Amino acid sequence: MFLTIxxxxxxxxxxxxxxxxxxxxxxxxxxxxxxxxxxxxxxxHADAERCTAALLLEVDPVALVRRGKGKGRGGAPDAALAQYxxxxxxxxxxxxAVALSAVFSSALRGVCNARPERAAAPLPLRIExxxxxxxxGPDLVRGLFEPLGWAxxxxxxxxxxxxxxxxxxxxxxxxxxxxxxxxAEALRHLYVLLPVLDDAKHYWVSSDxxxxxLRAGEGWLPGHPEQKLITxxxxxxxxSLTRQAMERLELVxxxxxxxxxxxxxxxxxxxxxxxxxxxTPLAVxxxxxxxxxxxxxxxxxxxxLGCGQGQLVHELLKDERFxxxxxxxxxxxxLAIASRRLKLDRMGERxxxxxxxxxxxxxxxxxxxKGYDAAVLxxxxxxxxxxxxxxxxxxxxxxxxxxxxxxxxxxxxxNVRWETLPAGHVRHGDHRFEWxxxxxxxxxxxxxxxxxxxxxxxxxxxDDPEVGPPTQMAAFTMKSEKTEKEAKAA
Ligand code: SAH
Numbered sequence: 001m002f003l004t005i006x007x008x009x010x011x012x013x014x015x016x017x018x019x020x021x022x023x024x025x026x027x028x029x030x031x032x033x034x035x036x037x038x039x040x041x042x043x044x045h046a047d048a049e050r051c052t053a054a055l056l057l058e059v060d061p062v063a064l065v066r067r068g069k070g071k072g073r074g075g076a077p078d079a080a081l082a083q084y085x086x087x088x089x090x091x092x093x094x095x096x097a098v099a100l101s102a103v104f105s106s107a108l109r110g111v112c113n114a115r116p117e118r119a120a121a122p123l124p125l126r127i128e129x130x131x132x133x134x135x136x137g138p139d140l141v142r143g144l145f146e147p148l149g150w151a152x153x154x155x156x157x158x159x160x161x162x163x164x165x166x167x168x169x170x171x172x173x174x175x176x177x178x179x180x181x182x183x184a185e186a187l188r189h190l191y192v193l194l195p196v197l198d199d200a201k202h203y204w205v206s207s208d209x210x211x212x213x214l215r216a217g218e219g220w221l222p223g224h225p226e227q228k229l230i231t232x233x234x235x236x237x238x239x240s241l242t243r244q245a246m247e248r249l250e251l252v253x254x255x256x257x258x259x260x261x262x263x264x265x266x267x268x269x270x271x272x273x274x275x276x277x278x279x280t281p282l283a284v285x286x287x288x289x290x291x292x293x294x295x296x297x298x299x300x301x302x303x304x305l306g307c308g309q310g311q312l313v314h315e316l317l318k319d320e321r322f323x324x325x326x327x328x329x330x331x332x333x334x335l336a337i338a339s340r341r342l343k344l345d346r347m348g349e350r351x352x353x354x355x356x357x358x359x360x361x362x363x364x365x366x367x368x369x370k371g372y373d374a375a376v377l378x379x380x381x382x383x384x385x386x387x388x389x390x391x392x393x394x395x396x397x398x399x400x401x402x403x404x405x406x407x408x409x410x411x412x413x414x415n416v417r418w419e420t421l422p423a424g425h426v427r428h429g430d431h432r433f434e435w436x437x438x439x440x441x442x443x444x445x446x447x448x449x450x451x452x453x454x455x456x457x458x459x460x461x462x463d464d465p466e467v468g469p470p471t472q473m474a475a476f477t478m479k480s481e482k483t484e485k486e487a488k489a490a
C-alpha cells in the first residue's frame with residue numbers, strides 16, 4: 001500500500017519545505033511501527049523545484065487478523081480464509097489512512113513550528129495512489145474529491161492487462177492535483193475518504209470514530225454534496241453511529257423537526273437584525289431592490305443562496321413572475337425556520353411546486369445549482385472567511401453559472417452613520433469582514449472579468465454623499481452563454 005505526495009517550489013519557497021510540513025526529513029528514510037504493520041516514509045525526489053514524499057505500508061496480516069478479532073463485520077465461517085487471503089497488503093485502503101494519521105499526526109493538524117506560514121497557506125499538491133480500491137468507481141471518486149477543490153484523474157485498473165475483455169477491477173489509479181488546499185486539508189481529505197472508498201471492513205469503529213470523523217471533516221464535511229454517503233461509509237454503515245454523526249451535522253434534525261421543536265429553535269436563534277431596522281427597514285429596502293433587479297433581468301427561476309430564514313423566498317413567492325424559487329443555506333436551523341415560516345407543509349400543491357429549500361454550502365460546487373436564470377446572495381459573502389471566498393466565487397460564477405447574479409453586502413464606510421454602532425464594530429457578530437465601496441467594486445470587477453460577466457453597482461438605502469449607501473449591491477449579467485469549459489479556456 002503506497003501513496004505519494006508531491007509539491008513544486010522555487011528557490012525562495014523550496015519544495016523541500018514539504019519535509020518541515022510533514023515533520024519528516026527529506027534526506028532520511030524512516031520506519032514506524034503501526035498497529036497493522038510497518039510504515040516507511042521516504043523521498044524518491046527532493047530538490048527546490050520538486051519534492052515527493054512516499055508513504056508505504058507493509059501490512060502484517062497476522063496483526064491485522066488479531067486486532068480485527070470480534071470487531072469486524074465478518075464472523076461468518078467463510079470469512080476466516082478471507083482474513084488471510086485478501087488484497088489488503090497490496091491495495092491502498094483504510095489501513096493506509098490509519099498509518100497516515102499515525103505517521104503524519106502533526107501535519108494532519110496543520111502544526112508546523114518550523115514553517116507555520118507555509119503550513120497555513122495553500123500549496124501546489126499532487127497526490128498519487130497507484131492502486132486504490134474504489135467501490136463506486138471513478139465517478140464516485142470524482143464526486144468525493146472534486147467539490148473539495150481537487151482536479152481528479154481516476155483511471156480504472158484493468159483486472160488483467162493480457163485479457164482486456166475481463167474488464168476493470170475495482171481499483172483505480174488515483175491522481176489528485178490542487179493549488180488551493182493546505183497540506184493539512186489534503187491529508188484530512190485522504191484520512192476520511194480513503195476508507196470511504198474502500199468501504200470494506202474497518203477494524204476500529206467505535207463511538208469515538210464519530211469524533212474523529214467530525215474533527216477530520218471540520219471545514220469541509222458539513223455541506224459536502226456526498227456528506228451522507230461519506231458519513232455512513234466511514235462509520236461502516238453502523239446506523240446508530242451514522243445517525244449520531246448526522247445528528248451532530250444537524251441533518252437529521254431538518255428531516256424530523258416538528259413544529260414545536262422548530263418553534264423552540266426559532267426563539268433561540270437571533271435574527272439578523274441591524275441597528276437601524278426600526279426607523280428605516282433596510283432589510284425591506286434590500287428585498288425591494290433585489291426584486292426590482294430580478295424583474296429587470298426577466299428571471300423566472302431563481303436561487304436564493306444563503307436564504308437564511310426565508311424572508312426573500314417568501315417575498316418572491318408572492319410574485320407570479322417567479323415560477324421557481326429555491327432557497328439554499330448551510331444552516332439547518334435557518335432552513336427549519338424558513339420551512340415553518342413559509343408553511344411548506346400546508347401549502348397548496350401549485351404553490352408547493354414552485355418552491356424548494358435544501359441544505360448546501362456555497363463553498364462547494366453543486367450540480368443542483370445549475371441551470372437557473374438568477375441567483376441572489378443577499379448579505380451572505382461577508383459570512384464567509386475571506387480565504388473561502390474564491391471557493392464561493394467558483395461554485396457560483398464558475399460552476400452554477402446563472403445568467404444573473406445579485407450580490408448585496410454592507411458598506412463599511414456607512415457604519416459611522418449608525419448611531420448605535422460602536423466605532424470600529426461590524427454590524428453583525430458573524431460578519432467575517434465588511435467592505436468599503438472600493439473593496440467591493442474591486443472584488444466584483446475581478447469576479448466578473450474572470451467568469452465572463454458584466455457588473456453594475458446599485459446603492460440600496462439612502463445614498464450618503466460622503467460615505468455612500470448602507471448596503472451595496474452588485475448586479476452581474478453573463479456576457480454570453482459560454483459553457484463552463486469555454487469560460488475556463490478563455
Ligand atoms: N439572505 C438572507 C440571510 C443572510 S444571513 C438575508 O438577506 O436576510 C447569511 C446566511 O448565509 C445565513 O443564513 C448563513 O447560514 C448563510 N451562509 C453562511 N455561509 C454559508 C455557506 N458557506 N453556504 C451557504 N450558506 C451560508
